[in-house]
Amino acid sequence: DQQVKQNSPSLSVQEGRISILNCDYTNSMFDYFLWYKKYPAEGPTFLISISSIKDKNEDGRFTVFLNKSAKHLSLHIVPSQPGDSAVYFCAARDDNYGQNFVFGPGTRLSVLP
Amino acid sequence: NAGVTQTPKFQVLKTGQSMTLQCAQDMNHEYMSWYRQDPGMGLRLIHYSVGAGITDQGEVPNGYNVSRSTTEDFPLRLLSAAPSQTSVYFCASSYSYVGDGYTFGSGTRLTVV
Numbered sequence: 134d135q136q137v138k139q140n141s142p143s144l145s146v147q148e149g150r151i152s153i154l155n156c157d158y159t160n161s162m163f164d165y166f167l168w169y170k171k172y173p174a175e176g177p178t179f180l181i182s183i184s185s186i187k188d189k190n191e192d193g194r195f196t197v198f199l200n201k202s203a204k205h206l207s208l209h210i211v212p213s214q215p216g217d218s219a220v221y222f223c224a225a226r227d228d229n230y231g232q233n234f235v236f237g238p239g240t241r242l243s244v245l246p
Numbered sequence: 247n248a249g250v251t252q253t254p255k256f257q258v259l260k261t262g263q264s265m266t267l268q269c270a271q272d273m274n275h276e277y278m279s280w281y282r283q284d285p286g287m288g289l290r291l292i293h294y295s296v297g298a299g300i301t302d303q304g305e306v307p308n309g310y311n312v313s314r315s316t317t318e319d320f321p322l323r324l325l326s327a328a329p330s331q332t333s334v335y336f337c338a339s340s341y342s343y344v345g346d347g348y349t350f351g352s353g354t355r356l357t358v359v
Contacts, residue, residue, distance in 0.1 A: 135287075135288070137288070139288075142286075167347055169347070169350075174352070174353075175352050175353075176250070176336055176338075176350030176351050176352045176353055177289070177336070177348075177350050178350070179347025179348065179349075182347060222288060222289065224289075233279055233291050233294050233304065234291075234348070235288075235291075235305075236281075236288035236289040236290070237288050238286050238287055238288040239288060
């Protein structure tokens with residue numbers, strides 16, 4: 134059973150509007166979360182992170198929100214741009230594997246011009 | 247600025263063959279990991295290393311071996327390839343485990359027939 138879930142396989146948004154990507158996790162011991170972006174034929178690239186002691190972290194157009202009680206993360210992209218079209222992975226740090234990360238299955242974001 | 251270099255980019259193997267996927271990084275990172283990506287599954291950890299001479303198993307280690315004789319290199323060996331090992335393999339490295347995002351290679355697409 135997956136510990137990190139991204140229940141929307143795909144999402145389409147108009148350019149200039151807000152994109153909201155969601156992530157749920159099951160293990161309350163996860164203490165650090167990352168978002169990665171992946172273009173076709175490339176490796177994932179780190180986007181933004183958040184520690185469990187915070188509920189929000191911003192970096193330019195990207196904001197990650199954490200609701201620990203709901204075990205829920207979301208990534209907001211405002212405004213969305215066509216270059217944001219990619220697969221977005223949510224990841225949580227797992228103490229079971231030397232603090233490596235457990236990844237969700239990804240959400241494919243398409244930003245339409 | 248090479249980052250993480252994976253070779254080969256594509257490989258087709260016959261069932262039962264063995265091969266080594268190469269991974270090298272030039273950032274003096276201590277942490278290195280191997281992940282596989284399958285449709286709908288996200289990235290799953292195969293093996294990881296916290297420094298030269300130290301390796302450990304991840305979530306899906308069966309059928310794979312690793313070694314870490316130098317800081318720069320972390321090869322992944324398939325002992326006897328099976329169709330279930332058809333996947334995209336990503337190598338990743340990071341300076342430390344404390345909150346740093348990984349730098350990923352561009353991946354090796356492996357098909358076992």
